[in-house]
Amino acid sequence: MSNKKRKTRGVIEGHTKALATGFRYLVEPNRMTLDYPAETIKLPSNYRGFFTVDDKKCIGCSMCEMVCPPEAITMVPRVVSSGGNTVPADQETSTGAKPAKKTKRPVVNWGRCIFCYFCFDICPVDAFISSPVHDLSFYDDADYRPTYEKYLKLPEEPYKDSKKVTSKPDLKRGIKYEPAP
Amino acid sequence: MALLPLIIWLIEDLLYVIVFPGLVVIMIIVIFLIYLERKIAAKVQMRFGPLWVSKKIGGALQSIADLMRFSFQEFILPNGSDSLAFLMAPGLMFSFALLPLIFIPVGPYYTSLFPSGLTILFSIALITITPIYAIIVGWSSDNKFSFIGSLREAFLLISYEIPLLLSVVAMIIIYKTLDYLPAVAFQEVHSLPGIIINPIAALVFIIVAIRSTGRFPFDITEADSELVMGLFTEYSALFFGIGMATPYIELYIMSLIFSLLFLGGWWPISSHSAGLIGGLFLPGVAVIMKAFIVMAILVFLRSVYPRYRLDQAVRSGWDKIIYLSIIAVLVSIVEAIVI
Amino acid sequence: MLINDPDIIKESQVKEDEKRGIVEILVHDVQSLKTVAQRLNAIGFDHCVSVTGIDLKGKIAVIWHLSSYSKNELKGKVIQLRIDMELNVQIDTAMPKNFRAPMVSVPSLVNIWESALFHEREAHEMFGIDFQGHPDLRPILLSDDFYGKWPMRKDFTFDKSDIKIE
């Protein structure tokens, strides 16, 4: 057992400094908490939140399905809306809609997705569209697996009427939240 | 009509015991103190603290919401527990924690109630009973963590009893009385609070107060990283709430005694003022304000200190605090002779 | 060459691949494993980084990864002490049915590297390597009902009905 003497503060100095530091924080304005959900952060544009796919760009190559680590992406037959009617891809021609070249599209099971964005990076045509929406939950289990049409629409941001703030590094509080421009 | 004064006397004294500074005030103070403790800690820790219950007034109703929750929670009686002791102990602990209050005057009006002349002795004696019920709480739970917690309580109880008594004895030697009223009058006559007359005794008393109410850094019986919830591991519902409130009541009573013995009692209000307002209410407000400031300082320690180990606390009790308290007594003797 | 001790070279086959960070000492014979290990310890490989197995279909390769804290010239190196073992331990018929996958038996090196204690426990439950002389071969990461199934082997299958997908 080592018993080397080391430099420690005296008991009185130690207690005084500890109490003084505590007291300083008690009187100083220093709060770093975000008053979520009354305030929400405007996230950087590269934030990895909920995402969707650009229907026009996608070529249906299934690379995203193959690379998806949690196997959240499944390829479904494409459904297009023509004249207000939603029809599966194989019925497109019969209803007079323009036939699509490729008939498969990715749909994400949000219950499994881990937001690694591997699908974004493997996509040969860069067809995925990101969004910073992240604080979302679903009402029941089926909602985690949207249909393709539902999936195409990006989920709406919750807490729309909350105050939007941006986080900035601050020398006093670490993070300071300022109203977003 | 000899009945009317009797009725007035009854009402006034019931008021005294039940409302002021009795149960009602204690309730309000404990509820507000818990809120204050959480808010102080939150401020030091750079966060909000309780907020979303009654957001407009800064979450001040949080403690009441907690009380409601405890009241309506399901109570669980563990299988192996000694059920009688398990059910009785928290209540007894709570009521014995309240008992010293009847011997603590918060104004000169008090003379008419208990002219015993031994109030300091009684109140200190009653304070030392509460931990025994705490030990029963831990023992009856049939849980190893509670059991260890009650053993720790017993160790600490023994090692801090003597310093508590000695620090009070030090003040008794100076005031030459066993009653609070002459003690306060003494401080008023000499216009010196006890904390200046004998600061060592005040220091010892405050350390013992921290210890016996389980404030940090002596939060040893409830050390949650070792003993889950300490004594109250098996408790739930209102019994748990009572158990949690007891240390705060103890803290309130210790702070009252501290402000009477060391902070000049109801100074600056004269001891000669009489009547319900002048003799009870205004002095009471002064005492309770002082006690509240003491309590606020003691709960602030939570945000500065971690906790000591059991053996360190026991050792410092027998090693340092007891010598400090003996020194305090010696200082008092010297002062008493000189003055 | 990192390993040039004649005793070790005699008992084993040394392969070095600087770029991939591999120095492999493939011991030919179980009998000489302890001698080689003791020589390595004497050279300065003072602690065990990992113990693992590789399923070679019918054979199990047992690998001890070793490194050094105390010798400056060895500090950045990891060597692997490897021995390929046939599945050789006969099954105790007294054991329940699902406990019957054959094991391999190698001497435990805990006496030489105390740091191998938990790693050998893990390799035992994952691969069914019976470390002779290990003081405590209870399962460590897996629950008791997995004991004897040696899940890290290639032929391990689990009952899919136990697992709820989606």
Next chain:
Amino acid sequence: MILKLNEGVFNIEDVANLELSGDRQIELQIGPSHPGSGHMRIKVTLDGDIITRVDPDIGFVHRTSEWLSERREFIKAIPIVERIMLPDTVHANLSYILALEKILDIEPPPRAQYLRSLAAEINRITSHLYGIGIFGIFLGSSTVYMWAFGDREPFIDLMEALTGARITNSYIVPGGVRWEMPKGFKEKAESTLQYMEKRLNDYNDIWAKNPVVEARTINVGVISSLDAIKLGIVGPNLRASGVDFDTRKDSPYAAYSQLDFEIPKMENGDSYDRLLIRIEEIKQSMRIIRQILKDIPDGKIIADGIYSQLNPVMKKVYEQNQRAMFPAFFLNMRPPSGESTARVEAGRGEIFFYLNTDGNKYPNRFRWVTPSFRNLPFFTKVAVGHRLADLPTIYGSIDYFPPEADR
């Protein structure tokens, strides 16, 4: 028998003489649901207040990361290893990619190396702050817990700006990194570092030099350098015992061979030293981050071999958004058969990776050892002979993280 009551620490020899049977002994099951255990069970046998035996029962959060990774494509192992070490994701990611790159024979360009070191050092700071916070709450100091977790936030914000995710970054891929440093990152990082420097003084006052903390930690959980070597302790815990070993210096990876930094070392090997060394390492990490921000070379963030495989759309994305996409090669990777090892100094210690491939789509053997698993002997060897209240001290001081140990 009479135990020495001087320092609160007892010799192991004294404890060995205690009778280990009979009514004197009481067994405590600390965990798996206990405020002071984490996701594990610690079976503690007590004699009075003295611990006579500790049996850590781990595996409650074993997530079969090796098994899963051996049945998946190589690229899909990145999220798996990350999720094992949540406070330390970049290091887990980096160690796996280093092992994989050695087999694939890819060398990332210098800028990517620097970015890897940058992410790793930011991550080291968050990991140490996490450890300090947990140690704080184990000793009962809720302030340090809140402070440390609050101060992780600016650094996690930095990671968010760099990678788009707070914790599970998946930032490092074979051949480089996925995103370029965003605009304004340097200024943001610099003010965060200045804030942290200021805060470390307050940590000193309220935590490291607090007399109560000193009383609780000094000479508690002492492990000598010889014992630390024998038991194979890793990371800051090893260096607190006075053993001079850090993978960043002794077998450099990423950009560490070009960076100037020191490895803090302590002498006594007790809990207090393990507490101090983490604060010192935060200081060194901040020094490294400053250097990286100053010296970072220009160039590609992904190896030429990977870049040339990108299709024209991906190349355009790379030029416009500075985002390195994946060539199809990542998905269909069939590395040549062989084996490789990699070591990375994570926040809690050294991660060791052993990868064995046989030319197939999936790894043949995917073995990794996390630092917490190698710090397990602290429970069985060091905690014995201390008081029950010292168990959280030792647990907190070694920064043990059960999900990481269980893999």
